[in-house]
Amino acid sequence: MNTLYPSFLTALDLVAGLDPALWSIVRRSLAVSATACALSFGAGLALGAWLGVARFRGRGVVLVLLNTLLALPSVVVGLLVYLLLSRSGPLGWLGWLFSFQAMVLAQAVLVLPVVTALTRQTVEDAERAYGEQLQSLGAGRLLRSLLLAWDTRLALFTVLVAAFGRAISEVGAVMIVGGNVDGFTRVMTTAIALETSKGDLPLALALGMVLLAVVLALHGSVALLQRWAVRRDAAAGAAALTLATGAAA
Amino acid sequence: MALAAGAPLLALTGAGVRFGRLQALAGVDLQVHAGERIALIGANGSGKSTLLRVLHGLQPLSAGKLACAAPHRQAMLFQRPYLLRASTQTNVALGLWLRGHAWREARARALTALARVGLEALAHQNGRTLSGGQQQRVALARVWALQAQLLLLDEPTSSLDPHAKREVEALIAQLADPGAVQTGSVQPGTAPVTTVFSSHNLGQVKRLATRVLYLEQGRVLADLPMHEFFNGPLPQAARLFVKGETL
Numbered sequence: 183m184n185t186l187y188p189s190f191l192t193a194l195d196l197v198a199g200l201d202p203a204l205w206s207i208v209r210r211s212l213a214v215s216a217t218a219c220a221l222s223f224g225a226g227l228a229l230g231a232w233l234g235v236a237r238f239r240g241r242g243v244v245l246v247l248l249n250t251l252l253a254l255p256s257v258v259v260g261l262l263v264y265l266l267l268s269r270s271g272p273l274g275w276l277g278w279l280f281s282f283q284a285m286v287l288a289q290a291v292l293v294l295p296v297v298t299a300l301t302r303q304t305v306e307d308a309e310r311a312y313g314e315q316l317q318s319l320g321a322g323r324l325l326r327s328l329l330l331a332w333d334t335r336l337a338l339f340t341v342l343v344a345a346f347g348r349a350i351s352e353v354g355a356v357m358i359v360g361g362n363v364d365g366f367t368r369v370m371t372t373a374i375a376l377e378t379s380k381g382d383l384p385l386a387l388a389l390g391m392v393l394l395a396v397v398l399a400l401h402g403s404v405a406l407l408q409r410w411a412v413r414r415d416a417a418a419g420a421a422a423l424t425l426a427t428g429a430a431a
Numbered sequence: 432m433a434l435a436a437g438a439p440l441l442a443l444t445g446a447g448v449r450f451g452r453l454q455a456l457a458g459v460d461l462q463v464h465a466g467e468r469i470a471l472i473g474a475n476g477s478g479k480s481t482l483l484r485v486l487h488g489l490q491p492l493s494a495g496k497l498a499c500a501a502p503h504r505q506a507m508l509f510q511r512p513y514l515l516r517a518s519t520q521t522n523v524a525l526g527l528w529l530r531g532h533a534w535r536e537a538r539a540r541a542l543t544a545l546a547r548v549g550l551e552a553l554a555h556q557n558g559r560t561l562s563g564g565q566q567q568r569v570a571l572a573r574v575w576a577l578q579a580q581l582l583l584l585d586e587p588t589s590s591l592d593p594h595a596k597r598e599v600e601a602l603i604a605q606l607a608d609p610g611a612v613q614t615g616s617v618q619p620g621t622a623p624v625t626t627v628f629s630s631h632n633l634g635q636v637k638r639l640a641t642r643v644l645y646l647e648q649g650r651v652l653a654d655l656p657m658h659e660f661f662n663g664p665l666p667q668a669a670r671l672f673v674k675g676e677t678l
Binding site: 333418422 | 489507512513515530557559
């Protein structure tokens with residue numbers, strides 16, 4: 183309790199004073215997670231949308247496995263990617279271990295099941311409700327998956343934010359494959375773990391504040407976007423009624 | 432493509448559909464002839480929607496067969512139409528594009544179709560923001576644009592308020608028999624569209640149908656011309672249903 187208050191004040195100073203060491207870690211963290219999410223979102227969206235409308239033998243088993251992967255511990259992902267990228271591993275020739283690319287790969291693997299499973303659920307719900315109508319217009323499965331994914335884009339934006347939140351807040355995978363090398367692979371979560379163990383609470387607290395602020399900003403932006411969409415739709419609906427009433431009169 | 436009056440478009444023979452233990456349709460024989468306006472009536476769960484889905488090829492048969500006796504274009508309108516979160520023009524154009532029209536041409540034809548249902552002023556409006564009646568009119572524009580010769584309608588007005596119900600019913604009447612109805616925003620002068628529709632509204636059935644099928648537990652218990660159905664003798668189940676519905 184005696185160290186908390188002064189540590190907190192110092193942490194605020196670090197954030198407000200744009201401490202170069204702190205902000206370099208924050209920038210790296212954001213870059214790693216954003217790149218990982220961009221990669222996994224492309225693949226996960228396509229795969230999830232297809233799974234949402236596809237019907238094939240063994241689909242139930244695939245979905246159970248996919249949902250199981252949602253609970254994949256990040257340290258296990260870190261270990262698997264480490265084994266892949268280690269010198270004797272199948273991807274060792276890339277020379278990516280303890281690099282930015284290794285951390286991106288680990289986080290992409292970590293969030294891919296999240297994006298795929300949530301997209302699958304969103305598109306499957308839409309398919310159940312409206313797929314038959316699109317089918318009656320002549321849309322095949324592939325086209326339906328694309329149209330329904332596009333039509334549920336607001337919900338899928340929430341999926342993207344959830345995936346980014348999972349990526350930026352994980353520590354195990356980037357610690358194992360990144361190595362927490364100062365100035366190269368140190369990100370917010372690994373830095374918090376290290377600084378706490380060293381007893382440098384102000385920097386750990388400052389990073390924690392930034393991490394929370396990033397997650398808060400993301401979820402806040404989703405809430406604002408949804409609110410804006412609801413208001414825009416309501417206004418457009420009222421305008422349509424006015425137009426229709428005017429035309430009838 | 433002009434179809435000769437009286438030519439059968441679709442023929443169902445001994446049609447049956449089973450969902451697990453539930454027999455949704457059983458032994459249904461039905462021929463749909465060009466120019467007919469067939470109403471399907473019956474209680475909830477009697478098989479009306481399943482029959483329409485079978486006729487449109489959305490539901491495979493468990494027994495019997497569906498024969499397409501003459502090549503034709505057909506479309507289906509649902510109780511709650513699905514419009515994409517896009518402009519009404521895009522929503523109408525989508526149906527044409529999916530049937531092979533170039534996108535630019537599809538959008539131009541979509542405008543004409545929207546004008547036909549009196550919604551050209553809302554061409555750029557997000558379809559999802561329209562009222563239920565307006566959405567159903569956009570859906571009607573979408574199927575009208577396809578120039579379908581057979582239109583299947585699954586309770587097209589049941590989720591609408593009375594005013595919207597009248598508007599949509601008038602449009603359906605004009606699509607089905609443009610020569611008979613000369614009022615409203617739809618312009619007459621196009622070929623009549625053969626229609627098969629389900630409804631709980633017996634007044635609507637009297638206004639729109641030329642032939643009535645009464646279904647109960649997946650079986651057709653009565654198949655009569657409209658005037659005979661409402662004025663002649665009926666099987667007891669159908670008589671009780673009509674009596675209950677008209678009370």
